Amino acid sequence: MSINRRQFLRRAGMVTALGIGSSFVITGFRKKDAAASGYTKAAKDMPAKRWAMVVDMSKFKSEADMEKVIEACHKLHNVPKFPNTKDEIKWIWKDDYHHTFAGGHNEYLDEHVMHSPFMVTCNHCENPPCVRACPTEATFQRPDGIVAMDFHRCIGCRFCMAACPFGARSFNFKDPRPFIEEVSTEYPTRTPGVVEKCNFCYERLADGLMPACVEKSNGGLIFGDLDDPNSEVRKIVSTKLTIRRKPELGTQPSVYYLVGGGEHA
Amino acid sequence: MLEKALSGSKRYWIWVTLLLAIIAVGFVAYMNQFNNGLGVTGMSRDVSWGLYIAQFTFLVGVAASAVMLVLPYYLHDFKKFGKMVILGEFLAIPAVIMCMLFIVVDLGQPMRIMNVILHPSPHSVMFYDMIVLCGYLLINLVVGWTTLGAERKGAPSPKWVKPIIYLSIPWAVSIHTVTAFLYAGLPGRHLWLSAIMAARFLASAFAAGPAILILLCFIVKKVSKFDPDPGVGAIQSLVKIVRYAMIANVFFYILELFTAFYSNIPEYSAPLRYIFFGMDGHYSLVPIMWTAVVLAFLGIAMLVFPSTRMNKATLIIGLLSIIIANWIDKGMILIVAGFVPNSFERVIEYAPTLNEILVTLAVYSIGMLLVTILYKVAISVREEKAN
Numbered sequence: 001m002s003i004n005r006r007q008f009l010r011r012a013g014m015v016t017a018l019g020i021g022s023s024f025v026i027t028g029f030r031k032k033d034a035a036a037s038g039y040t041k042a043a044k045d046m047p048a049k050r051w052a053m054v055v056d057m058s059k060f061k062s063e064a065d066m067e068k069v070i071e072a073c074h075k076l077h078n079v080p081k082f083p084n085t086k087d088e089i090k091w092i093w094k095d096d097y098h099h100t101f102a103g104g105h106n107e108y109l110d111e112h113v114m115h116s117p118f119m120v121t122c123n124h125c126e127n128p129p130c131v132r133a134c135p136t137e138a139t140f141q142r143p144d145g146i147v148a149m150d151f152h153r154c155i156g157c158r159f160c161m162a163a164c165p166f167g168a169r170s171f172n173f174k175d176p177r178p179f180i181e182e183v184s185t186e187y188p189t190r191t192p193g194v195v196e197k198c199n200f201c202y203e204r205l206a207d208g209l210m211p212a213c214v215e216k217s218n219g220g221l222i223f224g225d226l227d228d229p230n231s232e233v234r235k236i237v238s239t240k241l242t243i244r245r246k247p248e249l250g251t252q253p254s255v256y257y258l259v260g261g262g263e264h265a
Numbered sequence: 266m267l268e269k270a271l272s273g274s275k276r277y278w279i280w281v282t283l284l285l286a287i288i289a290v291g292f293v294a295y296m297n298q299f300n301n302g303l304g305v306t307g308m309s310r311d312v313s314w315g316l317y318i319a320q321f322t323f324l325v326g327v328a329a330s331a332v333m334l335v336l337p338y339y340l341h342d343f344k345k346f347g348k349m350v351i352l353g354e355f356l357a358i359p360a361v362i363m364c365m366l367f368i369v370v371d372l373g374q375p376m377r378i379m380n381v382i383l384h385p386s387p388h389s390v391m392f393y394d395m396i397v398l399c400g401y402l403l404i405n406l407v408v409g410w411t412t413l414g415a416e417r418k419g420a421p422s423p424k425w426v427k428p429i430i431y432l433s434i435p436w437a438v439s440i441h442t443v444t445a446f447l448y449a450g451l452p453g454r455h456l457w458l459s460a461i462m463a464a465r466f467l468a469s470a471f472a473a474g475p476a477i478l479i480l481l482c483f484i485v486k487k488v489s490k491f492d493p494d495p496g497v498g499a500i501q502s503l504v505k506i507v508r509y510a511m512i513a514n515v516f517f518y519i520l521e522l523f524t525a526f527y528s529n530i531p532e533y534s535a536p537l538r539y540i541f542f543g544m545d546g547h548y549s550l551v552p553i554m555w556t557a558v559v560l561a562f563l564g565i566a567m568l569v570f571p572s573t574r575m576n577k578a579t580l581i582i583g584l585l586s587i588i589i590a591n592w593i594d595k596g597m598i599l600i601v602a603g604f605v606p607n608s609f610e611r612v613i614e615y616a617p618t619l620n621e622i623l624v625t626l627a628v629y630s631i632g633m634l635l636v637t638i639l640y641k642v643a644i645s646v647r648e649e650k651a652n
Contacts, residue, residue: 086309095609102610103532129452135391136380155380156303156373159391161313165453167608171313171373173304192302193373249452 044208049227050126050145051200052254053211054236055119059220066094066117072216073198078189080179089170091198092121092213101245119221121213122147122168122198123245123253133163139195145226145254146200156193165249169197226254266414269645270638276488277641284634291627294620295370303373305620312604312615316597316625317371321364323473323596324632325444326466328360328401330474332437333506339430345499349482351643352493354409356478357437359635361402366628390446397440404433409639417646441466448603456536456603459524465517466595471510473591475503476584483581485640491647504580508568511587515561518594536602539612544605547612550598557593560586 003011060066073079073092082088098105100118128147130139138154141147161169175192183189187203190196200223201211209215214223224231233256236242242256273281298305308315334353337343369375386392408430415422445463452458479500482493494500525534538544543551567573567583574580606612617625 087304088310099609099611102608105531132388133390133451135386135389135395136377136384137386138380138384153377153380153384154374155377156375157368157371157391158313158373159389159447161310162448162454162603163451165451165608167311170310172302173306173308174302191374192304195373246453251452 042206045206046208048144048205048225050225050254051124051205052145052224052226052233052237052256053121053200053214054222054233054242054256054258056220056222056258057116057118058258058260059218060117060119063117065218065220066119069119069213069216069221070094072212073201075182076184076201076212077187077199078176078180078184080176081181082174082179087173089172089176089196091170091196092119094118095120101243103246118257119213120166120168120245121255122200123166123251123255124198124200126252126254127250129163129165129249129251130160130169133159135159142202144202144205146202147197148199148202149194149196151188151190151194151196154194156195158195160195165246165251166253169195171195266410266417266642266646267638270641273641277637281634281637284630284637287630288627288634291623291625291630294623295627297620298370298624299375303371305618307615307617307621309613309615311607311611311613312601314371314600314604315615316617316621317367319596319600320625320628321367321371322444322466322600323592324360324364324367325398325441326470326591326595327474327477328357328364329437329441329467329470330478331357331405332434333471333475333503333510334478335430335437336434337502340434343502345494345497345502348495348647349478349493349499349503351409351413352481352485352640353478354405354412355639355643356474356481356636357405358402358409358639359632361398361405361440362635363628363632364398365402366631367625370624370628390443390450394440394443394447397436397443401433401436401440404429404436408433413643413646416650419650438467441470448600453608454603455525455533456599459521461517461520465514465521468510468514468517469591469595472507472514473588473595475510476507476587479503479507479584480581480588481636481640483577485644489644489648490651491644501574504568504574504584507584507587508565508574511561511565511568511591514591515565535606535610539605540598540602545612547605547614549614549616550602553593554598557590557598560590560593564590 070092074081074090077091079089079091094117096115096117098109098114100120124145124147126145128139128141131141131147134140135157136153136155138150139147139160140150156171158171161171172190172192172194177183177189180189201209201213204211210223211221214221222232222236224233226234226237228234236258237256241259243259244253244256247253306315306317331353334346334350338346338350369378372378381392381395408426411426412422442463445466448454448457449459449462482500486492486494522537525537535544539547540550540554564583564586567579567586572579573583601615605614
């Protein structure tokens with residue numbers, strides 16, 4: 001049987017339409033129920049509406065106290081140590097007051113305050129510009145407010161890095177694996193070409209544990225559900241003077257800095 | 266019609282071979298980047314977009330500029346552009362393809378590019394940019410090929426193509442508007458966070474794009490028997506478009522400067538202070554930016570005075586000045602300086618690496634090869650008709 005070009009095109013078109021149509025039908029009938037598909041909620045998972053962190057710098061007595069916190073996070077999450085700053089990856093780090101709270105420069109501020117260090121990390125904004133920018137939903141906001149990343153979906157366009165007003169995101173410019181001193185089995189390593197950042201240790205929260213940095217901070221980092229009126233973070237934020245980075249941008253950062261320090265809550 | 270690109274003079278083949286050689290070198294450079302990651306470029310945690318995305322931005326403008334011929338010719342029946350319209354469309358096609366290639370070479374995980382379609386995200390401007398760029402490519406391919414095919418047969422263009430031509434006009438505006446929105450909607454990047462961004466993009470595009478087209482017409486006239494402007498003044502009409510577009514572009518830029526400096530909000534003027542005067546001991550963009558300023562005004566002057574505008578030599582200098590000024594502004598500084606100073610008000614500079622430059626040159630060579638092929642087809646059809 002021979003067919004002419006017109007017939008061939010018509011039949012090819014029909015087969016294509018059938019294929020696309022039936023794929024929609026199949027996905028339409030897919031079971032939406034997570035439990036039915038064999039996935040269940042982690043037994044010790046700590047539920048929250050909005051995870052938040054309060055940074056109380058008065059609790060950090062020395063540089064070593066801060067390094068300990070950074071080390072705990074970076075070790076756990078297989079954050080590589082690159083020799084040059086160009087390729088640097090950081091989830092939590094320290095910067096001085098003057099640069100952390102850039103914008104409101106006060107020239108009469110005491111030199112000591114100006115250069116006193118602050119812990120900085122992803123702010124897990126309530127209105128995250130990075131999530132809005134991402135063209136593949138590789139970065140997304142969880143129901144508990146955590147801004148998370150899917151390293152397998154990220155195409156490495158770095159639109160999120162341009163969108164983040166806090167410089168919280170790092171990109172794997174090089175293969176990170178050779179630069180991990182000691183591989184942790186608690187968290188996956190990454191491939192080159194994807195973006196990463198702090199995840200508020202959602203993998204630990206699922207096991208009923210506090211984030212690694214919080215655990216090592218001697219009370220300098222306080223973590224909890226801002227939506228819960230009885231949580232420590234909520235009590236501090238509602239009764240003490242706290243500041244946030246670039247609040248004027250309307251992203252509603254979830255990391256608060258306790259000013260003046262002292263006993264909280 | 267494509268077979269016409271397969272026969273040509275010795276000069277034609279030398280040119281094609283030269284481009285293929287540059288593409289081959291760039292391909293090797295890209296393989297190096299593909300295997301070793303974007304660490305082989307000058308981009309960093311702080312300046313996370315560089316030469317590639319800047320070229321993308323510049324070339325979207327070149328692609329959009331075809332509308333400066335299509336609109337007068339089809340909407341205002343401006344017959345002078347009759348012979349040039351196809352050259353505008355055939356410049357837009359390679360320009361869009363180059364845009365897409367620059368996006369691909371900039372990706373950290375290029376093999377996953379289909380994720381943009383598999384997981385469509387209507388809240389991301391990049392989603393819309395993908396749609397408008399693909400659409401614009403398709404429109405220009407259909408329109409260019411159909412109108413030229415009809416011309417070859419000596420028949421009028423089919424009726425169904427008319428609505429697509431009209432659609433191409435707002436679509437051209439949309440590609441550059443959406444591209445501006447990629448930047449203009451980001452909080453915390455003060456150089457980009459500007460309502461006039463899209464308007465300035467269009468103005469600079471309508472200056473640089475037609476300027477490139479005029480230079481291409483001069484080349485076409487030189488290397489073939491086809492004259493895109495057989496004494497009807499099409500080029501001089503286009504020169505006026507370039508001139509006013511460039512004046513509008515400079516005007517819009519001055520508006521940016523006024524708001525940033527008179528308001529005296531440090532964050533708003535910081536990137537501009539870095540560009541024009543340097544900051545914290547970093548000056549790498551300062552001489553480049555002032556070169557662009559001088560060239561912009563020189564170009565406008567050359568195109569304003571009738572004596573320099575009518576003289577081919579001075580006209581070419583004027584057009585080149587405008588193209589280079591726009592390229593420096595959009596194809597380099599605008600993107601890079603958007604990240605400087607960084608979110609911590611620290612100045613971390615960017616400079617492209619050799620590997621990055623080789624890849625960039627290869628993408629431009631692919632574009633030039635496509636221009637060459639498409640123009641060869643168009644010119645051959647025209648020469649055929651003339652005989």
